[in-house]
Amino acid sequence: MKRFLLPLMCLFVLFLASGTASAADQLKCTFDKSGVLEFSMDPLLSRTSEQKMQIDADCSSYVFISVLGFFQQPVRVCMSLDAGTTGSSTTRSMIGPNGKKIGYQLAGGPNKASPYTVGTEVPNEMVLPFNFVRINEWVPSSSSFPIYGSILDTKGIEEGVYTDTVQAKFRYIPVGGFLFPGWFFPPGCSFTGGDTVTATMQVRVQVKPFCALDVSQHIDFGNWQDLDQPRDQQGAVTVNCDASTKYAVKLGWGGQGDVNKTRNMANGNEKISHNLYSDDKRLQPWGDNATTGFLKDQQGEGKRKVIPIYARVPRQATPSPGTYTDNVVVTLEYN
Structure with missing residues (x-):
């Protein structure tokens, strides 16, 4: 009986080790904000103009050992966007020739759905799946935050290039692991702690003669x-x-x-x-x-x-x- 019991106990200890190895200090995330949210419009614009970009989130968790997917690591990432260079709590603005402004909005969906208001954190959750036998390696997963920009109704503006700089803040934390996928973790972005990363997003519009x-x-x-x-x-x-x-x-x-x-x-x-x-x-x-x-x-x-x-x-x-x-x-x- 002892010969059959020993392998079982060793296997059980290996699973526990994989759970403990994925603590907060074993998680890292990077955010790719490549590209510019860029519009092109004419000065007689009588409707909103909408463009889309996305910020990609790539996270990796360190695995000491995992076998056949018994371990999955949920990660929660929260993003918030500031008011930009000269914006307010409700409207952001791009600055152009002679200090002229063009108002715009940022949202998480088309047609201004789910607006990214200043100071509000938006959650996004991803799962780091460990589907095979993994020993001493970083396991990646990715997700993205869509950003839809809408020009507000503007008429009679001057030609030229208008720009703004928006600071994006990302807070991320593991919300469970092993056999506990975060059921008792606070919902949304109400958690405390976690690591923080900031990035800069450029918003630009070229107003062409029309x-x-x-x-x-x-x-x-x-x-x-x-x-x-x-x-x-x-x-x-x-x-x-x-x-x-x-x-x-x-x-x-x-x-x-x-x-x-x-x-x-x-x-x-x-x-x-x-x-x-x-x-x-x-x-x-x-x-x-x-x-x-x-x-x-x-x-x-x-x-x-x-x-x-x-x-x-x-x-x-x-x-x-x-x-x-x-x-x-x-x-x-x-x-």
Whole structure:
């Protein structure tokens, strides 16, 4: 009987040794905050812009000896994020040109779900599985904290790069081991003690020049029986550029035009000449180059601006009855 009892007692002692070897001083964790939470947006943004990154947690526990997975080491990691460089308890801010700010939020889920408020610790638990025979080695496991960043509704901001620095604090501790997987351990992040690691996270947004163009207000000269005298009409384009953007508007020569000279509306092989101007007296032709002139050196206003186009059908021979049309390309250039 003694010969069979001795191996059993030795095996039991080996399991106890594996449990005691995984004390707090036998646990180490590192946190990879590589990458930058980076946004790209236009100054006329009327909705939130969301980006995602994650901070990876890699933990290892030292094992003196373990056999066939009888030992598992749960580890609880808690993360908290501060207010950033100039933020508050509810809103963080990135700083850009001339000290201008862009507000943003950080959360643990998309659409601002589970916000990472300042001073609140967020728990994450991982298990270090010892599935085989292990002797004198570190056993790894990993998890991650997702971070979703949302730009708050912002309009009329200046172009440039806006940045912020957020300090992330991680507190971690083993919460059980061997046959006791932490059932009586305090929930969440209410535990005391544990090791602490800090890391720095960069948040960045580049606000790029932006303009929008609307050409839905077309030019309709109406119905006429002859062209014995000039016929005038007016259309418009609508431009929306941010306040720090300069822009120019150019008008092409249409589908039947004579470049740099005149434009034509066509009905089959017959044509009616017309032209477009930037002034109501119709003295300044509106083209697409320095020779014919165009609307240049305009300054954005951060809101919609209606720019009139003055059109004229000059006196000319009256062609056959019918509908005459032309398509003119409108080009908006900005930087």
